[in-house]
Amino acid sequence: MGIELGHFAFSLAFALATVSALAGLLLWRRAALTPYLQQASIIQFLLVGAAFASLIQAFIVSDFSLKLAKEHSFSAQPLLFKITAVWGNHEGSMVLWVLILVIMGAAVAAFGRNLPRDLLSLVLAIQSLIAAAFLGFTLFTSNPFLRLDPAPFEGADLNPILQDIGLAIHPPLLYAGYVGFSVCFSFAAAALISGRLDAAWARWVRPWTLLSWTFLTLGIAMGSYWAYYELGWGGWWFWDPVENASFMPWLAGTALLHSALVMEKRSALKIWTVFLAIITFSLSLLGTFMVRSGILTSVHAFATDPTRGVVILILLSLFIGGAFALFAARVGTLRAGGLFAPISREGALILNNLLLASSAAAVLVGTLYPLILDALTGETISVGAPFFNLTFGAIMAPLLVVLPLGPFLSWKRADFLGAAQRLAWAAGLALFFAILAFALTGASVSLAPLGLLLGFWVALGALAELADRAHLFRTTIMTSLRRLIGLPKSAWSSALAHFGLGVSVIGIVAATAWQAEEITTLAPGSSVTIDGYTVDFGGVTQQQGPNYAADVASFTITAPDGGKRIANPERRAYTASGMPTTEAAIETYGFSQLYLQLGEPQTDGKSVVRIWYKPFVTLIWIGTLFMAAAGFLSLSNRRLRVGAPRPARTRVATE
Amino acid sequence: MLTWLLALLVTAIALAALYFAGVTRGVNAPDAADEAPERVHLRRQLDEIDLDATMGRLGPAEATAAKAELAREAIRLKDAPSRTRPEALRPTLVGLGLALVAILGFGVYGALGRPHLPSSPLATRPDKSVQNMNLDDAVSQIEARLKQAPDDLRGWTVIAPVYMQLGRFADAEHAIRRQIDLDGITADRETDLGEAIMMKQGGDMANEPMSLFESAANRDPAHWRSRYYIATNATQKGDYAAAVPLWEALIALAKGDESWLINAKAALEFAKSGGKPQMGNDQIATMVEGLSERLFSGGGTIDEWTRLVRSRLVLGQTDEAQKAYLAARAAYPDASVRTELDVLAADSGLVAQ
Structure with a gap:
């Protein structure tokens, strides 16, 4: 009975999402609709939550009349794995996916009360549309509520590799990241439809971008550590297509995070930000498609059912195609943002975006090329780690080189030499550490010391930014300390995130070169x-x-x-x-x-x-923890952000 | 029915919550966000700049430049027309939406769900499923459990006769030894162990089985099974002088309705006569045919069936014994009442299917 009620709740959530999407897209201009859509989003969450709870209950009591439990659970399994077995398979993980989706929708409804009503209606409508699509996909192609009569006596057990605490942590975090970007996508589409696209929009999207990015960072890091200790190959990243599928949205999401920053502070890069928001969620969907369609074989390929693949492909083309069609139709009506000189914080962030976008593209090509080649010519090739290490490394190296400079540049127009001077001691110290490591490891010629140099440069550069803002050594220690504590959270979070990246780079280089x-x-x-x-x-x-x-x-x-x-x-x-x-x-x-x-x-x-x-392998994950901590820190910062421009020199002179 | 009722209740609550959310919030005064949220945002940005300027995070020139930018933005916003339409939704429209949700929800569930199928958690259905299970499944179930919990006495007790029946005598021997390890030795277990080893040796009672039977008989003065084997052993060896008192002692233990009694009496006569059958084989055969006819046409007790199978075996009519055994199994599907028959069949190489 519990299972059937859960099945009904899931069906009702599908109905509610479908009607919400229709009503919202047709009637978004009517302010009176908004409270209905808000309530509908919260009810969707309650219904899907109840459905998910009914599945967990069935697994806990080993109710093998539920086909899913029969196929993926076992009566002697420990309780934790009975619960995690619910999403250790295709159907159940779709329910988790949808649950996180409707949680995000409900959160937008609950926290979005200060949003303009038309924008909120549209965001909730598009969120409901996505929910309806995936609720429908789950119900009609991967129904987890199917029953068996008579009930079998015993289940088939969960895949032993998945019988690990990692299954309790990795998928929920990763899905929270993937699915969180759906909110950014909905905001982007809503902005395109309503024409509301300005700094305020960027301010409203900020928490969702940050939240998704932070969860995705943790999810990927956790997945990497799990693979490291469970698969027994001693490796922590394999450039496996499924890993790439989660990494591409991360790269695009990181770019989005930075470009949204420019948009919020400077009203610039609006169109690019909207584009990135669409791209990021599209890459999340693409990842879902690759994992679920069975075109890949990996630990993650639960079920290889071509029908499902086709349905996901259709959903994928509808969402991505629809969003880009909308983008193409509306981009002309959007007002371009503020102007800025090439050497400026904006310019540095554009460079960051270009490099991140190209690295995402490189990973995309490396991941899809073998699949496309196989589909077109029947020839099977594998694009392995050497390709990715080379192309990805070649793009990342310049990014890491210019990264510490960015925060030192001022908005609108900047003094490059001044910024470089203020970073001189960080560069010197990084060079010293790299040479020290080079000498200590036997002075053998390799790329490793250069990699270490980059890692130290990024980590120390982040500290240098904090030191500079605190006027360290330019005033008394006590004043500096007070300034340091008084720094806005945004300064702390960006320094922390960049420091974490440097730490990860050091770990990657050391563990790879000297293992x-x-x-x-x-x-x-x-x-x-x-x-x-x-x-x-x-x-x-x-x-x-x-x-x-x-x-x-x-x-x-x-x-x-x-x-x-x-x-x-x-x-x-x-x-x-x-x-x-x-x-x-x-x-x-x-x-x-x-x-x-x-x-x-x-x-x-x-x-x-x-x-x-x-050696130093744990730094890889410790670095990501710093990044995630920075994400949460920034998330806790409710303040508005204003990027004060550096006034033009001539005008300063005349004043 | 209950599922449908609860589903109706859930739908009613959800739709009511939806309806009242729209009605109440629609009636109340518009929240602050209704009025140009972008302007609110600009004003707050302006406050931030002032704050930063007074805190010294922003130079006066930068602050002025930032304010100038905000001012330009504010002027642009002023000209933007309002986009939303304030009027309320028509009640029929709301009703239509709610009805659509209910219809779609019930439609989808009606097409996919199985409302009449009750839940069946493992704990609430221990016996029902066992009956529906075939023997191989049952054995592998129990084996899997025993691997998890090698100290499960009940498991070993259940599986030992099944092994005997399947002809897996070495496994049966192991299972019985586990019972003895876990729960101590008894005359029954010694005899079971002796039977398993005897069958493993191809029916030969020499050495270990014989000493086990003797130990069992010593342990329990009223234990007939071990004594039956000891007496049979003496008879087979042709030691009729020893066999006669053994058979007599065994028969003295009987209450009179045991299935083995007829065989014991026949064996006693056989031993007394020094190896010549008292009754003619054809005489016995007639008796057995009569019993068989009665049981197959009108049925009988499990003991009668067991006697028939045993007699057929004694007469060397293995095929007939097999037929009788299958008929007995069909008449008594509950395995717990035919333990003796199953053991007999297993000992004699009869199969269950």
């Missing part, structure tokens, strides 16, 4: 040494988990400083599916990690063991 790897067979009692760490193999024992049997190895790690730790990597065989997984043991020393993976047992009693030493 050590050892693959060997070990007999119990023997040991191996890697980068100063001695690893003693104690042997393998059998253990029983709740729904799996495991071979658990015992290693004693002796660090260079003499400290000892026990590490227990596992190989598990899951009862219901018979699928094996490996659980790596990861020991963190400072920012570095020792990564142990237990391989196949050999006939002579030895075991294959893979060990990696990854």
